[in-house]
Amino acid sequence: MLTTPAMALRFEVLARHNRARASRLTLPHFEAQTPLFMPVGTQGTIKGLTNDQLEDLDCQIILGNTYHLALRPGADLLDSMGGLHKFMNWPRALLTDSGGFQMVSLLHLADITEEGVTFQSPVDGKPMLLTPEESIQIQNKIGADIIMALDDVVKTTTTGPRVEEAMHRTLRWIDRCIAAHSRPNEQNLFGIVQGGLDPRLRDICLKGLVARNLPGYAIGGLSGGEAKDAFWRVVAQCTAGLPEDKPRYVMGIGFPLDIVVCSALGADMYDCVYPTRTARFGSALVPEGVLKLKQAAMATDFRPLDSSCSCMVCKRYTRAYLHTLVTKEAMGSQLVSYHNVAYMMQLSRDLHNSILEGRFAEFVQSFLQKQFPEGDVPEWVCSAMEVAEIDISMCCAPQSRIAKMQV
């Protein structure tokens, strides 16, 4: 067991509102502010956006996928180039995942054993094995500020003994990851809490990981089809069980509503392909929800995407023009991606600043009122906010409030 953690980060909570925190996360390449959203640059680029644009948009940490990068351009190549930062010429922070999730979700015949993840190489079909050691070695070569442990992740819809097996294996693998990590003073290894939807299993995993005294922790295995009511409860349990003074990262979360709720419950970091992926299908993120630009009505709508957004796209273009570009021209993809990333980074800033300035509750209320103008805030959000001790009764329509009182 490690007593003095090898850490390459500093995490300072600057302000709180009940469980929510606004913090400063100092990483080797960048000083970030949480809560924050991390756009996903799968293969060393965020679809169509340049680094300058990402900096203009205030992106602080970008995620790269180890599985994809190890395939192309390859871990050794990245190592010889001085790491992914130099290769991409990205001056701020990077985070890489372990590669395990992609393998299990992208590959046929992927199988998990005690040794690691066995799969068929997508290049030549040869059987291959990704062990915790190898995942860490690859991530050491890529050189990101934060690296993720290889975990045994199961779908949240899985039931039965497999869930428990995966959780225990995750704990055994974290020790192998720690042992294999060759750059603990430059890269932060985060452990991932597993355990499905079972509070008992989650608790065991939490205690096990916390005992390893890692620089930071992620809450994994969510956002895979589970009911929202189950989702928030797992997040709440995990944030309560993780140390106050370390960052907490909920993996695979990208819907603005989910991010607001998780932040209220005490989480700090999020990643998802959703904002950039949905842009390519012509959907823009706006305070009211999602704007589907392909709809015929958009052809004569001369308003900007979001009148409260100050991004380059909202300052210059109308829905009517963007309607003609989306899904037809590469430029359409680029412009909507730009706005969606801007939206997510603005959300990050709003979360951080509202907590810092003591107006988090007002921010949450205003956010919910814009997304649910009819007052039809989902039940799960109401339950979560109760636990987060944030009063959102003014956001919920009278009927639902009465219905709750009658229960």
Added chain:
Amino acid sequence: MEFAVRTWSAGARLGSLQLAAGLQVETPGLLLLTRKGLPAFIPPDLLQNLHPDARACQVTPLHFLESPNATTVAKAGGLHKLVSLTGFGMVAVARDSLMDESNGEGSSKMGASFETSSGRRVVGPAKYMEVVNAFKPDLWVSLPDEVPSWVAEKRNRLSVDRTLQWLDQCLSLQPAEYGNRCLGVVVGSTSLDERIRSAEQTATRNVAGFSLGGFGLGEDAAQRAVQMEAVLTKLPKEKVRHVSGIGLPEEILQAVGAGIDVFDSIYPFMLTKGGYAMTFPLNMENSQRSFDSEPTGEELARSGGDSAKINLRSVAYRLDNAPLVIGCKCYTCRKHTRAYINHLINTHEMLAQTLLEM
């Protein structure tokens, strides 16, 4: 719009084109290729990284027949506003350089026939000017009846007549308060007599300048040079000259040498899509590159390149940390390496096209 020639050297001229209030572009100059009004891959916030003279775009009304259409443009207050390029010059050109060139068939007295993304369309002067007027462009080329080099004499003569008729119709449809922004198209294909007739007749109209049309339609370089020469001697020297339908650097140089001021070219776009970067030296005498350290023609050929360009798909560039062109001051060369772009192309990432187009 004002155009002035500043100096001459043999047939070539240096000039300046005063476009939208305050915008001055040095000529000879390239008009950036656009799709629905914006460059293919470079968004507006990155356009400022281009050469300061790269401030004019070529836009075709053919992209504005359906979505968007003339009404959309008009409602936005004109093309510059619609695409948010108020600091740029917009030149409307009939031909969509990226589509199949018209072969003259399908055109009739109703209009010229074009291949568009929504199928073949016949566009006459009225429809054309509806879009042009909605644009409020800095300059616009009149609607021509272009024919390829192999048509019969009779068809060629008809194309000259029709192009003149359509020029007159277009001019009559230009709002008076607009001022003079028309570039009259000179056609005539490979017949020198017809070329001269077209040039002389067009010169009698009240146009701001001329566009040499009917090129890139089957003629060879030598024929083209002769035709250009013949036409340009008949056109008033003080008016601006534009050409469509050429694209290779050599073709541009030849045209500029003959007296062309502005041109559009699909060459950058085609290279971008193919994953190529232009590498030919721009200035032979002052070139920073030592030709001894340049890859040989043979080495280039192995990686799919040649003396004018490199093929970034090639594994030869996987580990190459040099910029695309050493000494190049463009955005891409200052920020990224051949290895990174090679990776982007191989992983089919859109950023590759943005960086290459710049």
